[in-house]
Amino acid sequence: MSLFFPSLRNKPAAAIAATFVVAAVLIAAPFIVGTMGNAGVRALAFAALYVMLALGLNIVVGFAGLLDLGYIAFYAVGAYMYALLASPHLTSNFPALAAMFPQGFHNSIWMVIPLGAAVAAFFGVVLGAPVLKLRGDYLAIVTLGFGEIIRIFLNNLNAPLNLTNGPQGITLIDPVNIAGVSFARTLDLGFVKLPSVYLYYYLFLLLTVITIVVCIRLQDSRLGRAWMAIREDDIAAKAMGINVRNVKLLAFALGATFGGVSGTMFAAFQGFVSPESFSLMESVIVLAMVVLGGLGHIPGVILGAVLLSLFPELLRHTVVPVQEQLFGRIIIDAEVLRMMLYGLAMVVIMLYRPKGLWPAPEHGVNPSTRGSAKAGATG
């Protein structure tokens, strides 16, 4: 955090002032962006959601060094969890359930978030347990396969029991309702009116701040140091008395928890979930955020997530009109261009800035010894 942000220990006054400025900007952001319509605020809300996802994946990939290509599966688990527990889907398909719950399923967010987190964490452990003995690249493929399996099941579990409604997805999901305030309607506070999108933005912002605090605390904890030790060399870590298996499982479980919580929020925000939101491409995009920002460096990951989630909005507003002006028709679709740029960015960043745009500062590493250690390891 030290590059732009004054540290709390050295300059407490400056740090507190800077925190207030950042907070003020973040709180005012929807009002500034909102002057151009709600789509911008929506993009901001999604950016906050992606920051949460990217920070969750950062625990697995950045801290513990376990490449997970199926991370979006946990997001899907959280989203479907909320969709099933807060929509008429289950009661309308299973008369027995409808008889038990005549009001239908409308569980409060206070119940669904912990449940979503717990189920996602459970899936994290279920996935992690058998594959932890594997080396990095095998792990990547197995997690990728896991992500695809979850998607295939979501796509096909509409028969014989209609659990997920297949490719059509689940609709009519309840909006978030906190203390009697429904997030679906504009909230009138007297001095200011907050439309639905603004409310979600603030909710996601709050959750993002909580996520960031948890991640920073984790990073500096005994567990965080154990993760980093494993990432650098798991044999040495084992020799230092770290229980490698349990610590890796915790990385998977905690990373999945954040994915699950973001998933529940996604479902509530959209009011609709379908399997196509959870394709491999989404996993890759979240990974790209982590990698481009700076693997294992929290401010870097936040930067990466914000940049990459707002970037398509920018493209949409520039690429299409520019092409229409130049050629009179659209040659390159904004979506295709976005994927291509993501792909290129992943290659270029790895080649020229392998530690990301905003890398973690290196602590007491002598470049010359580092180089020779590397040569020894590969030879």
Place this chain on the structure above:
Amino acid sequence: MDTFFQQVINGLVLGSLYALIALGYTMVYGILNLINFAHGDVLMIGALTALTSILLLKAQFPDLPGWILLIAGMVVAIPTCVVASLIIERVAYRPLRGAPRLAPLITAIGVSIVLQTVAMLIWGRNYMTFPSLLPSDPIEVFGATVTVTKLVVIGLSAVIMIGLMVLVNRSKLGRAMRATAENPRVAGLMGVDPNMVIMITFAIGASLAAVAGVMLAATYSVAHFYMGFMPGLKAFTAAVLGGIGNIPGAMVGGLLLGLIEALGAGYIGELTGGVLGSHYQDVFAFVVLCAVLILRPSGLLGERVADRA
């Protein structure tokens, strides 16, 4: 019994294709310890360039027989794939040799996305029909129906694989390849140029992928920008199943995985009383992958310990 033979034949067709693709993975992995994630997309590029050249040729000379068109398609696809693969190796993999393992894997994913989007720009997003070039009259074998295309797939794959075995085990180049896989530095001291060997390995892998891509498109009469992803993933599974880095292993693994998938898809409906249908076919490969990695991480024929830090 009819279903059984039918599925065995389908499995052999699928398995030969997986084996051809898996060879590309396994040879590169054997030498560089790198999962060439973009391999499946190289296959897709091969199939699509072949399709375009076949359509162009067909428009020019409408009376050319189908098999000449098919061979022409492969003749165009192989150099395209080799060039693409060499460029990828030079740009995205070579600078990262000796870097942490995660780095080349991430560039490989990036390259895979770039190839897919480039294909999307050139050929569009839609599924394209691959013309049926070989006679499509069904032939009856043991109560199962086979087409000429399927027989060609099985036969051609067998010939290619035998050729590759001879190349690797009997020729000087093959010895250089095996030496580089064993230890690139020592091979270098013995007068082998490791960079050359690595490039040749990529080129061989890409040619096999090109052939597999054209035959895949011909067998299922369809080609599109995403067609390389799933076969690529499954071929990787096949390579792991046989023991990654092991050339006969990739062949055995490919055939076995094809058979498992075809028989699984054919019987899963009956076995589960209709609860699970054949659309779960894609799940089998991953279940096999997980099972192999847990029970025997070195694969069926692999000897090397998979966990080499």
